Amino acid sequence: MSDTDTLTRILRCAPPPAEHVVDDFRERAADVAAKTAGDDFRAQWRSLAALGVLRLTGGAPDGPGPVTRGLAAIEGIGLAGIDPGLCYALTSQLFGMQHPLHTTLSRPGQDLTQSVEDGRTLLCHALTERVGGSDPLSMATRAERDRDGYVLTGAKTFVTAAPVADLAIVFARTATGRTPFALTAFLVPLDTPGVSRGETFDKTALRSAPMGELLFDGARLPATAVIGQEGSGLGIMSATTAWERALILGYALGPMRLLLDRTARWAREREHFGRRMGASHQVAGRISDMAMALHRSRVQLYTLAAALDAGTGARQLAAEAALTKISVSEDYLRMTEHATALAGVRAFLPDTDLAADPLSPLAALTYAGPNDLLRVGVARQLGLPVEN
Ligand SMILES: Cc1cc2nc3c(=O)[nH]c(=O)nc-3n(C[C@H](O)[C@H](O)[C@H](O)COP(=O)(O)OP(=O)(O)OC[C@H]3O[C@@H](n4cnc5c(N)ncnc54)[C@H](O)[C@@H]3O)c2cc1C
Missing domain, CATH: 2.40.110.10 (Butyryl-CoA Dehydrogenase, subunit A, domain 2)
Incomplete structure (x- = not known):
């Protein structure tokens, strides 16, 4: 087994049925990415919904639970290169609205489940x-x-x-x-x-x-x-925000992996100072830090998805959700910083395949609750006399 295979195995830290869903969605979304590149937002949304990304039920009997399946589907479409903004919006609806409000959306007489899942209703x-x-x-x-x-x-x-x-x-x-x-x-x-x-x-x-x-x-x-x-608005909000904080950064797993792969490839291949760039210990350290950030993020997100699938209430998981949101958003930002440093000037040239987007990870520090405020909430749960 090559070192690259070993790393791939280590990074596949989700349960095997979830990894199969990731692979399946990556494969099927690759076609969609190619075919819908010029379509408007709603048309692309519908194409991805048609793959089953927004489905809350109906996975394989031996497959993962609906939350894990949704997370894996989102990771798969991100790996296929689906635009991160679209992945973000799909993730936000799936976990911040469909899951926490599924009883409201499926009320008898005005059942919206089907039209939301197949992308007709946004x-x-x-x-x-x-x-x-x-x-x-x-x-x-x-x-x-x-x-x-x-x-x-x-x-x-x-x-x-x-x-x-x-x-x-x-x-x-x-x-x-x-x-x-x-x-x-x-x-x-x-x-x-x-x-x-x-x-x-x-x-x-x-x-x-x-x-x-x-x-x-x-x-x-x-x-x-x-x-x-x-x-009951504050109660509803604490459920929707706990769900969203738990899993919104799932949208970043695909982009994070793509960032790691392309940066590792660049470090392996680029010639520098008469040797390959990855021969520098400092460069190697940055690549390892990127792998560590991705591994940590996957473990955290899939652990929360498993807890939700096991029936733990999102509000009971509010502290873990906040910690995960803080941790994954900051890992995504750190990975982008490493990738930007190692790409040199190419990071700032939008037409190169090493172009970086530090602003999207930075935005993750703000949406779904600014990290500074979430930190205050976590400290309060540890008994500190601190209020927002
Ligand atoms: C990409 C993106 C998508 C979004 N989508 C939605 C959406 O779909 N629906 C929606 O309703 N909103 C959405 N928002 C808005 C988002 O929820 C708000 O930006 C967020 O709640 C923060 O509010 P604010 O921007 O007014 O920042 P502020 O509340 O002004 O906070 C700014 C900063 O001030 C500091 N700060 C302020 N008060 C405190 C305090 N008490 N303790 C510690 N630090 C403090 C923190 O550093 C904080 O990050 C989105 C934002 C972004 C960036």
């Missing part, structure tokens, strides 16, 4: 406002009781997929003050009168994932739009 998670990102209790968007429903007024900003989504999970204030029961979550069709799309944002990170604003100008919602019950 969801977005509308929490952030211009004035308040990390602090949900500062939100101004409000839903006021009106006859048998609610009237929604306000705006949600910096929302992934808002320019193209069909339905939004919207968090709004149903009571004043900073009490735990002041917020309520609603499922809002974006063609509801009084709902419109505001500004779209051209990001520097994950550029292909659309981001935008949603405006609510006295939009009337039926009582059935409430997710859970009035006042």
Whole structure:
């Protein structure tokens, strides 16, 4: 067995059935990547959904559980070279919305499961406002009781997929003050009168994932739009964010592996100072650190997926989810820094195959809860008298 084979074996640290799903999706998504390269976001989304990336059930009987299967599918499409922005948006919907809200999405009489899974219906998670990102209790968007429903007024900003989504999970204030029961979550069709799309944002990170604003100008919602019950918004949010923190960085596993492979290849082949570049111990150390970061990230993400498959509630895993989100995002950033250093000037030339994108890993320090704030939460669970 060559050294490269040994490393590949070590990095395949997920359970074998999950590794088979990774391989299967990598193979099938490679075709899709080639065929859909020029398509718009929604068309690419549908093509990947048709592979089964967004399916919550129906895996092979001897295959992994639905959460592990989803993570492996996402890793596989990332390895196939599917655009990271698209992988990010799919991962965000799958783990941040479909899994935690599956009972809401499959309500009798308005069962959305099938159309969400096959990509006809696209969801977005509308929490952030211009004035308040990390602090949900500062939100101004409000839903006021009106006859048998609610009237929604306000705006949600910096929302992934808002320019193209069909339905939004919207968090709004149903009571004043900073009490735990002041917020309520609603499922809002974006063609509801009084709902419109505001500004779209051209990001520097994950550029292909659309981001935008949603405006609510006295939009009337039926009582059935409430997710859970009035006042349970913070509870719903803690479930969606725990799920998202646990697994959102799964989208990065494919790009991380591709980064390691191409950087190791470059270090093996490039001639420098009359020898190959990888003969330098410092270069070799950087490559080892990259492998370590990827290995650590895979172990953490697949461990959390297994815990969720075993039935542990996402909220019970909130601390592990925060630690995993912090760790994998910072490992992704560190790997990108090593790859950028070793690629030299080519890292900054977009047309070379060593071009680097440090901004997308940097964005991971912010979305799904800024790492600084997550650290505070972890320390609080260790008994420190610290508050955000
Ligand atoms: C790629 C991307 C996708 C996103 N998608 C969505 C989406 O789909 N839906 C949605 O609702 N939002 C989305 N967001 C927005 C995201 O949730 C917010 O950016 C995030 O909650 C942070 O809010 P903020 O940007 O206002 O930063 P702030 O709250 O202003 O925080 C900025 C920084 O200030 C520091 N800080 C502030 N307060 C404290 C404190 N108490 N303790 C320690 N440090 C502190 C931290 O360093 C923190 O990173 C997305 C963001 C990005 C980058």
